[in-house]
Amino acid sequence: MYYTLTAITENTPGVLYRIASVFLQGQINIERLEVSAIDETRTRSRFRIEFFDTEQHAHLLARRMERLVEVEHVELTQEKDGGETPQNTDST
Amino acid sequence: MHTPTGAESLVRTLKEAGIDTIFGYPGGAIMPAYDALYTHSNGKMRHILVRHEQAAAHAAEGYAQTTGNVGVCVATSGPGATNLLTGITNAMMDSTPILCITGQVNQALLGTDAFQESPIISMAAPVTKWCAQVQSADKIAPTIMRALAIAExxxxxxxxxxxxxxxxxxxCTHEVPARPEKSRPSLPLDEKAILEASELLNTAKRPYALVGHGVLLSGAQDALRTLLEKADIPCAATVLGLGAISDDHPLFHGMLGMHGNYAANLKTDEADVILAVGMRFDDRVTGDASRFARNAKIIHIDIDPAELHKIIPATVPLVGDANAILEALTPHVAQADRTAWRESFRLLDQCEEPVRKEALSPSDGPISMSEAIRALDEATADSAIIVADVGQHQMLAARYYRLxxxxxxxxxxxxxxxxxxxxAAIGAQIAHPQRQVIAVMGDGCAQMNIQELGTIMQEKVPVKILILNNHYLGMVRQWQELFFDERxxxxxxxSPDFPALAAAYNIKGACVRERAELAPALAEFVNSTETRLLEVHxxxxxxxxxxxxxxxAVTDIRLQ
Structure with missing residues (x-):
């Protein structure tokens, strides 16, 4: 199933790396990733990450993400249309 | 007026946070911190010089696990930092609060492959609860305070x-913020879930409690015992949950898992309600998870939401501090008498008797590892701390050393x-100088951090070192015998002559080969006020x- 995970985090060095590590540990490929600072003081970031996974794994991933100290809030939504079918990955 | 350096701020921050013991090893990048420690080496901050940074992390773990406080270790950049990683990963897996402080090359040299530069943040991120790099002196104090709060x-x-x-x-300007509040305050109790859990327990015919490390971390031993006694619920523990319920408690049936007890394992498949407290259904506990607890509804109490539904789906998940949840749950749990269910545990326990007898009372031949563990049990005080290594001796210590x-x-x-x-025993002994601390290891484990005999010698740590030498990497050998056609x-x-090696470090050692020598040798060993090494062949x-x-599956458990 196709999921979108939105996370509100601290805007500090290494947060992207830690979040990516959670995906790596679960061997989950990221289909789309957006990160931006979200407030005037640039102290917080919003991550929007899209990926394919089973329901059980996606929820486990979200909970493991919430465990990160820098992560303040996580929301997981399942896309209604199921997203695009995964294509053969191209390293470019 | 003296302006403090970042290093002085570091040491003062640790002191203000109540830290009085550090395990570490100096080197280039961390030298300013050691210089500041020299200023403060007036007895208020004890530094234990280990012989390898991995040992610093394990010693901090031993300190933390036996005190409940954060253990602190220090290493320099590069290899000093990377040597910590095994200990850090160990602490992550076993939920042990340690603070690791590493030196790093100058900010201007970062990313230049400078001498002793390693990207320790990148390496440590997946195996730490939190990590951060500090590049300016003013940020040292607040970062250390935040790190301590997160660790605990x-x-x-x-x-x-x-x-x-x-x-x-x-x-820098040394301004230490107050130690911050816990970064994640405990969640409000889920009253509805507590009522659901109590309803499950009250209507259960065969309830069974699985006790994990979280009970000890939460200090929930009394609350758990009260609940189990009120509702008459048998229990067993994971390897790290051992000791949460006393071994001689009538409701306690031993250890779960691959080398756990017969009844303890089989009953997970018979129970209709499982109360899992502060345990995470490790694969060594569940065996084939798809065939674990097939007849049970699961009440799972854990402070870490990521543990719920991870391996075994919970019927009633309860997120939070085990002690608070158990205290809230007990008033709703009905008093019960489950004599028949309890008796069925006892009958299965008896099936294990021949295994125990053969292990503990062999009629002839060389000493068995099991009987050496039982002899140690009989020789030690009620307040002893046993630190077991990994392998056959560890499982036998878990089975035959009575907590x-x-x-x-x-x-x-x-x-x-x-x-x-x-x-780890060094850390435990330094935290508890008056208690018997006994490191139990096989001949394989003994040689994996043997250099720490130097630390013990220099710091005069009166730890007892028991080496059970079977001339094999025993657990792997057992698997080769059973599953790899005896290849x-x-x-x-x-191994080297261990007592002679101890003597080289000015530690008194002895060696036992005969059964009759075992008890007297162990009595001298544990009761000495000095360090002792005892090798038992x-x-x-x-x-x-x-x-x-x-x-x-747990139902595939073998007695021979």
């Missing part, structure tokens, strides 16, 4: 603060780190049973 809040774990050399050396009184059992549970026991690949291991072939074969 919620589910405890390791944190790492990497400090560049310029930050340690430059001047009654205020005895503690410390071991590497999740990561299974050989070489853990000697440095003993690389498991026969030769045990039979080369001894298998740990019961055993759940790898990949099997």
């Amino acid at each position: 809040s919620g589910r405890p774990g390791p944190v790492l603060v990497d400090i560049t050399k310029n930050a340690l050396a430059e001047a 009654t009184g205020t005895r503690r059992f410390i071991t590497s549970g999740g990561l299974g780190t050989m070489g853990f026991s000697l440095p 003993y690949s690389a498991t026969a291991i030769e 045990v039979r080369t072939i001894e298998n740990v049973f019961p055993m759940i074969p790898s990949g099997g």
Whole structure:
């Protein structure tokens, strides 16, 4: 199933790396990733990450993400249309 | 007026946070911190010089696990920092609060492959609860305070603060913030879930409690015992949960898992309600998870939401502090008498009697590892701390060393780190100078951090070192015998003359080969006020049973 995970985090060095590590540990490929600072003081970031996974794994991933100290809030939504079918990955 | 450096700020911050013991090893990048420690080496901050940074992390773990406070270790950049990683990962797996402080090259040299530069933050991130690099002196104090709070809040774990050399050396304004509140305050109790859990327990015919490390971390031993006694619920523990309920309690039926007890394992498949407290259904506990607890509804209490539904789906998940949840649950749980259910545990326990008898009372032949453990049990005080390494001796210590009184059992549970026991015992002994602290290891583990005999010698740590020498890497040998057609690949291991090696470190050692010598040697060993090493030559072939074969279900448990 196709999921979108939105996370509100601290805007500090290494947060992207830690979040990516959670995906790596679960061997989950990221289909789309957006990160931006979200407030005037640039102290917080919003991550929007899209990926394919089973329901059980996606929820486990979200909970493991919430465990990160820098992560303040996580929301997981399942896309209604199921997203695009995964294509053969191209390293470019 | 003297302007403090970042290094002085670091040491003062640690002191203000109540830290009085550090395990570490100096080197180039961390030198300014050691210079500041020299200023403060007036007895208020004790530095234990280890012989390898891995040992610093394990010693901090031993300190933390036996005190409940954060253990602190220090290493320099590059290899000093990377050597910590095994200990950090061990602490992550076993939820042990340690603070690791590493030196780093100057900020200007970061990313230039400078001498002794390693990207420790990148390496440590997946195996720490939190880690951060500090590049300016002013940020040292607040970062250390935040790290300490994170290490001990919620589910405890390791944190790492990497400090560049310029930050340690430059001047700063030393302003220590108060130690912050826990970064994640405990969640409000879920009253509805508590009522659901009590309803499940009250209507259960065959309830069974699985006790994990979280009970000890939460200090929930009394609350758990009260609930179990009121509702008459039998229980068993994971390897790290051992000691939470006394071994001689009538409701206690031993250890879960691959080398756990017969009844303890089989009853997970018979129970209709399982109350899992502060445990995470590790694969060594569940065996084949798809065939675990097939007849049970699960009440799962854990402070870490990521543990719920991870392996075994919970019927009633309860997120939060085990002690608070158990205290809230008990008033709703009905008093019960489950004599028949309890009796069925006892009958299964009896099936294990021949295994125990053969292990503990062999009629002839060399000493067995099991009887050496039982003899140690009989020789030690009710307040002893046993630090077991990893392998057959660890499982046999878990089985045959009785955790009654205020005895503690410390071991590497999740990561299974050989070489853990000697440095962890150093940490435990330094935290508890008056208690008997005994490191129990096989001949393989003994040689994995043997250099720490130097630390013990220099710091005069009166730890007791018991080496059960079967001339094999015994657990791997057992698997080769049972599952690899007796093809003993690389498991026969030769060891040095351990007492002679101890003597080289000015430690008194002894060696036992005969059964009649065992009890007197152990009595002298544990009661000495000084460090002692005792090598016991045990039979080369001894298998740990019961055993759940790898990949099997708990119902596949074998008694031989």
